[in-house]
Amino acid sequence: MTDPDRSSGPPALALRGVSCTFVARHAPGQRYTAVRDVDLTVGAGEFVSVVGPTGCGKSTLLNVAAGLLAPSTGSVACFGRPLQGLNTRAGYLFQAESLMPWRTALGNVMAGLEFRGEPRAREIAEAWLRRVGLGLFGDRYPHQLSGGMRKRVSLAQMLALDPDVILMDEPFSALDIQTRQLMENEVLALWAEKRKAVLFITHDLDEAIAMSDRVVVLSAGPAARPIGEFRIDIARPRDVAEIKTTPHFIELHAAIWDVLREEVLKGYAQQLEGA
Ligand SMILES: Nc1ncnc2c1ncn2[C@@H]1O[C@H](COP(=O)(O)OP(=O)(O)OP(=O)(O)O)[C@@H](O)[C@H]1O
Numbered sequence: 001m002t003d004p005d006r007s008s009g010p011p012a013l014a015l016r017g018v019s020c021t022f023v024a025r026h027a028p029g030q031r032y033t034a035v036r037d038v039d040l041t042v043g044a045g046e047f048v049s050v051v052g053p054t055g056c057g058k059s060t061l062l063n064v065a066a067g068l069l070a071p072s073t074g075s076v077a078c079f080g081r082p083l084q085g086l087n088t089r090a091g092y093l094f095q096a097e098s099l100m101p102w103r104t105a106l107g108n109v110m111a112g113l114e115f116r117g118e119p120r121a122r123e124i125a126e127a128w129l130r131r132v133g134l135g136l137f138g139d140r141y142p143h144q145l146s147g148g149m150r151k152r153v154s155l156a157q158m159l160a161l162d163p164d165v166i167l168m169d170e171p172f173s174a175l176d177i178q179t180r181q182l183m184e185n186e187v188l189a190l191w192a193e194k195r196k197a198v199l200f201i202t203h204d205l206d207e208a209i210a211m212s213d214r215v216v217v218l219s220a221g222p223a224a225r226p227i228g229e230f231r232i233d234i235a236r237p238r239d240v241a242e243i244k245t246t247p248h249f250i251e252l253h254a255a256i257w258d259v260l261r262e263e264v265l266k267g268y269a270q271q272l273e274g275a
Contacts, residue, residue, distance in 0.1 A: 010080030012165050012197030013042040013065050019223075026174035034060045036223035038074070040216060042165070045195035049208035051260060052218030053267025058154050058201040061218075062169050065088055065199055078165060091163030093171040098154055099142040105129060105153045106138035112161050128156035132186065148179035155183075159190060166191075170200045184211060184240045192237060205260065209238040209252055217259050220266035228259040 017037050024032040035057040042048045050058050063069035064076055067087040076083040099108045106125055113121035116151070129138050132152040142150055151171065158166070172180045188211060191198060202208050208215045209232055217228035233254060234243055243249050 009044060010077065011041040012044045012046070012079055013040070013199060014077045014080075015040040015061065015071075016066060016075045016077075018061070018064055018076065019073040020036060020057070020069065021062065021072040033223045034221055035218075036225055040226065042197045042199050044079075044197055046214065047191060047198040047200065047212045048214045048216060049200040049202055049212040050216045050218060051205055051208045051256070052224065053137070053220045053260075053264045054203060054271060056218045056221045056263070056267055057224040058218060059169055062167050062199060062201050065165075066092060066167050087165065087167075089163060090165040090167050091161055093154055093157040093158050093166070093168045094175055095170040097142070097150060099150055099157075100265075101142050104139050104141055105134060105145065105149075108142070108153055109156045109160050110155060122161055125156070128160040129153070131159075131190070132156045143269070146179075148175055148183065151175060151179075152186075153185060155187070155190075164196060164199045164258070166196050168198065168201065172207070173202070173204070179186055180207075181241045187211070188240070205253060205256060206244055207240070209249060209256070210238060210243055211233075215256055217256060218268065220263040226274060227263070230256050230257065 004141065016039055018040070019033060019035045019036045019038070021031045024030040038061060040050070040061065050061060053059050060069065064071050065087065067076070067083050067085055078087055100111065106122070106129060109125035109128055110121045113124055118124065126135070126138065129135055132155055134149060134152055135157070137145065137149065142153070145153065172183050175183060184207065200208070200211060213230050215230045215232060216226050218224045219227045230252065234248060
């Protein structure tokens, strides 16, 4: 297995000195700095999670990496090239449902491939549906599938396009715990095959540790920034449910929670003030 530290070449993603300022939601004349001066890299083949209190700016950073949001200051590079507009080397998986309700599962997985003009769109989409365990469900519409199945279709849709960088924003948070653990294991198994760079956003520390090579902790906002970084030296392949009871996992959890706890309390207090 390749050690991401030893991979040569530029990182898959490099955010340098990134700040994002918005018009404040509750005070339109004022500006709100969500994140300030953030340096964040994801090496080629590396799985990096960002955790932080609610509203600290995790999704903002992901949107910057996706090219959906231009930072107010700072720069973003993907494999050494400055990002201009959408990050075309990245694939996304978001928390929200993203399937087209008027297309079947197969039709949804085929959509991006067709858009690209891929002549083997159907064949590739069928193969990916089988890979995510939905080979027999290609003709179902999203409303005829369970939440977990819909998430699998979204995963197949994203992976079928073979992105070099995968961006995930709390993709499994709406799923029940058993489905969630199955999906996490499946994502890890698929990831292990190709070792694409992953930037994974979650507020769930257990999930972050279980999945990642590295966990970055963001401070509470405003002007959130990374305040801790932890290498997760747990052997792979991992079973996300099983490793949570191992002494090393518990040790890592305690060390990261030690940094995160105060920020979570700050974030929670801010949320109550804003309510
Ligand atoms: N377009 C915008 N306009 C104004 N404020 C914004 C905008 N986007 C984000 N914000 C603010 O920036 C801060 C960071 O938001 P963001 O969604 O990145 O946080 P998060 O850490 O992903 O939150 P959560 O954990 O709740 O998903 C929040 O206070 C949010 O209200």
